[in-house]
Amino acid sequence: MKFVTLTALATAAVLSFSVPALAQMGGGSMSGSSMSSGSNNSSMTCQAMMDKASGMGQPMDLTKKAEAAKQMDMAKAAMAKGDEMNCKSHVKLAMRNLM
Secondary structure, three states, X not given: OHHHHHHHHHHHHHHHHHHHHHHHHOOOOOOOHHHHHHHHHOOOOHHHHHHHHHOOOOOOOHHHHHHHHHXXXXXXXXXXXXXXXXXXXXXXXXXXXXX
């Protein structure tokens, strides 16, 4: 019984140290650029987001490339109407296709 308790405590100790380390390293499926771009984009203007998207590389997949271009066109149309929220929404969708 004591061996099981010690093993459980040791496992809990190991997990308590490894989970924060994995979180810092981006060990999840939603890590990396998608998380950081999502948190940064909320404070950016649509124009800044469009500039960021235009600096991203183009995908090799032609379907994604076409969808990204379509979303950027829709973002530009929303921006011309002064609709910042929809503009940002379309740029975010375009950026997903550019990744």
